Structures are given as C-alpha cells and as structure tokens.
Amino acid sequence: MIENNNDEVLILGLPNSGKSTLVNVFASKKASIIGSTPNTTRDKVSTVAEINNKKIVISDLPGYLEDPDELNKKFQDKLDGYIKQAEVILFVIDVNSKNYKGLDKLNEILRKQNKTVFTIFNKCEKFKSYDLDKNLYKYIFDQDFYISSIHKTGIDELTNGISKKILKICRKSKGKLI
Secondary structure, eight states: OOOOOTTEEEEEESTTSSHHHHHHHHHTSOOSOOOSSTTOOOSOEEEEEEETTEEEEEEEOOOOOSSOOHHHHHHHTTHHHHHHHOSEEEEEEETTOOOHHHHHHHHHHHHTSOSEEEEEEEOOTTOOGGGOOGGGGGGOOSEEEEOBTTTTBSHHHHHHHHHHHHHHHHHHHHSSOO
8 A cells, every 4th residue: 555645646548548558667567457458447556656766656547438337437436536636647648549528528627626737648659749630739738748658658758747847846845855
C-alpha cells in the first residue's frame, strides 16, 4: 500500500490508450497489467517511480467508459476524488482515437478541476505533431506531448515536463524544496 503523497501523477484516458504501458515505463517494471482487452485495469494501481532523481507516485486508472458496467460505475464515481488528490494529471489519448464522445466526457471532467493537466498523445510511432487530427486539439491542456510508450519515444521530454512541474509545485506549496 502506498501512502498518500502530494507528488502524485494520475494517468487517465479511454481504454487501450496506453496508460498501463506508460506506468510500467515510468516504474521500470511491470507495475500495471497490460492487455488488449478494454479495461484490463479494474481499479486504481499506484507505484513509486523515480523521475529525475525524485520519487513520485504514479497512479494508473481504468479506462473511462461512457456507458460503464456496475463495477466501472463504482470506480468512475470516485474519479473526482482521485483527481483532487493528484498534483499532475496525464490525459492519455491514443493519437488514432475517433472516440470523441468518450474524450469529450473526460475533457469535461478535467476542465472542471483546477489541476495541471498534460495531454499525452500516445502511439505516435510514425507520427508528427503537425499531423494531429484537428478534432483532438480541444483536448490539449497545459502542455502536450507526443510519445510512444511501447517504444519509449518521447518519454524523456515527458519526464522532464513532469519533473519541472512537480518541483514548481513543491516550491509554491511548501515554500522550499524537499
């Protein structure tokens, strides 16, 4: 069990967007189960990862469903609380997704929060940012990153972005670095 930590990075998105793979990349181990079946992750999974010499709690959430079954509905009812606890939210989007209805719901939930949100466009193996579907621009929040978690490309830029934001939050909220 991981204690509540102010330096939590919460990863959320639709099913099969690559959230669990990204958690495993950060943790440098298999911390979250990966599967091709939607909603392989059934509850919040947290692990400690070291990002630029700072220990940070990384939490993986089940993929958000527009029409959840009873189990997922119970989980999704807790989503606002999970978001409030985290310092940084990673909104992971499969760059090839056309599920705008699901993305719109998550976008609406995130826009109601006063949190730092990084939009992570995943599965960008042979993709350039200028090729982004114009329908996906509305999901960009504080900063956007283009990665392939399975191939570990773009991860350095993302970890640097997270690290800088966590350090800035530490300075602001605690008045000093730990």
